Amino acid sequence: MIDLIERYVTGLPDWAERPLVAVLAAMLGTLIALALHAVLFRVLGRITRASASEADDIVVNRLQRPTRWAFVAVGIVLAARETPALEAIWSRFSGFVMPILTGWIAIAVLHALVEAMIVRADITVENNRNARRRRTRLSIFSRIGTFLIVFLSVAGVLASIPGVREVGVTLMASAGLAALAVGAAAQPALKALIAGFQMAMTEPISIDDVIILDGEWGRIEDIRTTYVVVRLWDDRRLVVPSNRFLEDTFQNWTKTTSQLLGTVFLYLDHGADIAPIREEYTRQITTHRLWDKRAQILQVTDCRDATLEVRLLMSARDGPTLFDLRCEIRESMMEWIRREMPEALARRRELQVAPMELAAAPSMIEAMSATASPANGNGRGSAGAPH
Template sequence: MNSLTELDFLRFANQSRNFIILGLAFLFVFVLRKIKSKFLQRFDIQKENNLRARKVHTQVGILEKILIFITFLIAIGLILLSFENIKEIGIGLFASAGVAGIIIGLSAQKMVGALLAVIQIAITQPFRLGDAVVVEGEWGWIEEINLTYVVVRIWDKRRLVLPSSYFLEKPFQNWTKNSADIIGTVFLYTDYSVPFAELRAELTRVLQSTDLWDGEVNVLQVTDSKEFSIESRILVSAKNSPTAWDLRVFVREKMIEFIQKNYPESFPRTRVELKDKKADIQAS
């Protein structure tokens, strides 16, 4: 009877310890998130010049996820120690070099490989939260950086989900790595008869009429000449990538309207010359 009571007591003690371990793990996560939230209040990511804020948000966010992962890894290992049948598993988790040994031992696995990749991303920062990127032929913004994957919000509100290791193994474009301001491009295809001086004057007028333009870049250049049309490239600048997108759309619309109203004959045309064969025969 006494032995049964002792056994029940040990089981109760083990269960209580497991609940305490889980409670402490969740308490640590709660406190960690409160500290993170308080700290990030000093770095407003909504400001126009938010390069430093995005850098800090990226590093803190990744660090938070890594600490949470390690916390629950330790908690699970401690809980395993309380079960006799799998006690060897729990001991094995803390053998050799401890938690670091676990990570190194599992580094061959894809999941841990992605975890190490996101740590490298946090240190080297090839991109940050909110950066404008071109990945897999898609243009969008870095929306989430998680332990094993990164979410890119495409301009049309789709989400492109890629493993963290992708950004260390394959090339991609980062349009806002060094600054938030960005240059937008608009292409126009017209007939050879279009007057370039008038187009440049209209472009300046259009840019000066909108707050989307930051007043820095205003360029119209002829970049190609083809059989039936010419290609004109417009370069305009804006304070950040979302504004640059809106500015590109605005400029494209206004320039097309200008050509429609003033030079409708200058849109690309295919010229066909018809000859009167009968008249040619009579002439001969």
């Protein structure tokens, strides 16, 4: 086929013959490569659609685009072996193209494998602790791997430039100064990379963990190499540096399990009868759909000047369920007390004084003042006068 192209352009001037042969050879190699790629992925598509697994569909879809360009590059390389004009042109660009294509394919393979494994880690089930841990590690390692592949690809492209390569060798010769410069320049990237490794290994947080940070309640939505996205209860997003979860204190409500204990406080009158209230609370909590049957108790935890503090302890399978359980129990218990035991509601007591006592109060005050005042100028009252 290459011979036919050369025969076709024979007779043209040399300045036109060589570029035209190179272009036609490159086009021929590209067309053959695209045809082979289309046939291959059509077959793979039929195979993946016939299977019940989603993982193979993800891998094929991820690899289709980068491998198309890789097939084109391979077709041009094969055509260049038979065409000196194309080989001369290709040799000038292969140092840029091949590292980029290799890195692109490596990233596509990495992301395809990560997505395929994430599909198997379902976090929508009730007991999803292991699935959340697996998804967190996959997410962090995927970003770290992507960073390393991009770094190596850029290094490969720069190494193909003779001027840059010579500068790199010169800098390596003066290793002391180069090490300081590179270390200072790469400090943020290296710090973020190390923090990512620490997050993956120590696991202070996982995807979908419930945390309390700066007084805000939210779930871990995404973990990046340098920051973490927390979705708050009102759908706001809190962006937090990754280092903060390694250096500062925060609350993780689902570190080991999602089950939690919660309390509801009732403030009742001192004369309230606690036994019927305890029986009603036991009846309500044991029949409630959100209670996980782990803990329930009613206790008088404090006696204040005006009220008794009654604590209702309960448990639920996770934080949002516990919040709903507490709200519903608080509402139903207060409604029952208002309906069945209104005397248990807290009252404000005041001292009531009769009208006759109020009228006699000024004369009593004057009598007390006269008794306490001195009887004569020597400063002694009648009680202190000599007999």
